[in-house]
Amino acid sequence: MAILVLSAAAADAQTCMGGTELGRSSHHRLLAGGTMADGTDGAGAGYGFGSNTFFGNVGMGFNRFDGLSGKQFAVNTLFGTQIPLPDRLPIAVCPLGQFDVAFGPNVDPVSFRTHTFSGGGRIGWMTGNPDNFNVVPTAGFSFVRTGMYASYSLLLVDQTLWDDYSIVHVGAGLRFNHSRMAVTPGLSFPMVDGADPTFNVTFSSSF
DSSP, rough: OOOOOOOOOOOTTTTTOOOOOOOOOOOOEEEEEEEETEEEEEEEEEEEOOOOOOEEEEEEEEEETTTOEEEEEEEEEEEEEEEOOTOOOEEEEEEEEEEEEEEEEOOOTTHHHEEEEEEHHHHOOSSSOTOOOEEEEEEEEEEEEEEEEEEEETTEEEEEEEEEEEEEEEEEEEETTTTTTEEEEEEEEOSSSSSSOOEEEEEEEEE
């Protein structure tokens, strides 16, 4: 039987997502990671910045889909702020907003582009001294609006289809090196009939 004791250490920015801390002596972050779901996988890299209140990430990557030779190129941005809480509370709460745009995969003579807007929040629980190895369980919820734009070059016809849904996130940040490095695996569950969960893992290093 294991007992997990939460320490009352102050939480810095993006503790809510299980990543490396920003705001003590670090204000920049490098990220790399991958995703995997039924029929698709992807990989990407990004840059993060922020303080102990506001933070943001910008990144890009590629997604592959089973049965299609072409790949999807994606650019993403994320911004958030950490709600000030008393230092004795071992939690971090962050409202988040995200915008992604993806190009492809194209299936001649049809080309595709996808725009995704999302807003929600995350909460992280600190379980140890941030100067040592520590684990940060995280959970969150997002509302998502996605538009898929299709262009038919032969018929000169363009069409955009929009879809709205929500996503539940769970994960855990494994942080070390004074919380300046972290590995954060997680699962995202789209609240859509027949949709499969997405596994993701991110490595981050702040400086």
